[in-house]
Amino acid sequence: MGKTLDDIRRFLVLGSGTLGLRVGLQAALSGFDTVIYDNREEAFGGARKVQASILRHLIRSGRIGQEESDAAQARIRFTTDPRDAAEDVDFVNESVYEDLEVKREVWGLFGGLCPPKALFTTNTSYLLPSQFAEATGRPGRFCAFHFHDVFHANVVDVMPHAGTEPWVCDLLMAMGRRLWQTPVLVERESPGYIFNAMLMALIGAAGALVTGGVASVEDVDRSWMGNFKMDRGPFGILDTIGLDTAWHVTHNQKDPRSQRFAAYLKPFVDSGRLGVKTGEGFYKYPDPAFSREGFIERKD
Numbered sequence: 001m002g003k004t005l006d007d008i009r010r011f012l013v014l015g016s017g018t019l020g021l022r023v024g025l026q027a028a029l030s031g032f033d034t035v036i037y038d039n040r041e042e043a044f045g046g047a048r049k050v051q052a053s054i055l056r057h058l059i060r061s062g063r064i065g066q067e068e069s070d071a072a073q074a075r076i077r078f079t080t081d082p083r084d085a086a087e088d089v090d091f092v093n094e095s096v097y098e099d100l101e102v103k104r105e106v107w108g109l110f111g112g113l114c115p116p117k118a119l120f121t122t123n124t125s126y127l128l129p130s131q132f133a134e135a136t137g138r139p140g141r142f143c144a145f146h147f148h149d150v151f152h153a154n155v156v157d158v159m160p161h162a163g164t165e166p167w168v169c170d171l172l173m174a175m176g177r178r179l180w181q182t183p184v185l186v187e188r189e190s191p192g193y194i195f196n197a198m199l200m201a202l203i204g205a206a207g208a209l210v211t212g213g214v215a216s217v218e219d220v221d222r223s224w225m226g227n228f229k230m231d232r233g234p235f236g237i238l239d240t241i242g243l244d245t246a247w248h249v250t251h252n253q254k255d256p257r258s259q260r261f262a263a264y265l266k267p268f269v270d271s272g273r274l275g276v277k278t279g280e281g282f283y284k285y286p287d288p289a290f291s292r293e294g295f296i297e298r299k300d
């Protein structure tokens, strides 16, 4: 029952925020009938706008044509009605808030409403699927399927919990390719999957250099950019992730180094300097200092 990619027709996304709208758009581009559910009707207007702008970008860059774009848009339906959302779905990918209680509640609801054939997946970034597998009512058919930003960073982590049935990972590796991603298998539960685990180590070290008074934000970024010829350093990356998210992650880790970094981030969060999304974080946007000519060479 529902064990191969060919069995999947209807794709349900839970949460119409930053990630859910992108996963939903990619599912539609890959030919699935796609339903995007959110409990806030007002989330849909913004989601439609961002989807339209991603589609325009994909057309301009020659990755898709106008017809594919129109067909994808026609395959997407938005709803705030859980029963309507769950009807006849084959595959569910959840992108609601990164909060254990919210995830347990949403999975409790959809575990009861979705047909038994449906496969359940979560996009959680730092929680572990085992923490809310039981809430789904079908832990064997539940697995982490964690995207990055879908269109630019197109890697998806497949990470089972101890109770995930083995066939689920094979199906998800195939599903990842179908969704234009590079699938990578995290063979056992591990916080932060693969890329996020490495990124956290980099950002933790960068934070310790600044909170320890060893180097400035700009010089930490300069060093990374100058050595690796990257377009941004750890603090530029943090501005993209969002300093509120970074604060949540560091605040929840109890070691002294993370706590010092969380305390350093707190005034940014309290004053609404959350990074790119609010126009200011460590740098000011849309024209951050690290993107200007001469930043690495200190020609300022």
Ligand SMILES: NC(=O)c1ccc[n+]([C@@H]2O[C@H](COP(=O)([O-])OP(=O)(O)OC[C@H]3O[C@@H](n4cnc5c(N)ncnc54)[C@H](O)[C@@H]3O)[C@@H](O)[C@H]2O)c1
Pocket (backbone or CB within 6 Å): 014, 015, 016, 017, 018, 019, 020, 037, 038, 039, 040, 043, 094, 095, 096, 097, 098, 099, 102, 105, 106, 123, 124, 125, 126, 146, 147, 148, 149
């Ligand atoms: N943003 C990213 O780049 C990214 C990347 C990988 C993973 N994730 C993970 O994806 C999840 C979502 O992140 P996001 O950045 O899209 O968040 P977001 O805040 O942009 O969107 C979350 C959406 O979930 C909806 N929601 C919240 N509670 C709900 C409920 N009870 N029922 C229905 N909808 C509900 C909200 O209305 C909102 O539209 C998180 O677990 C996050 O860790 C995000």
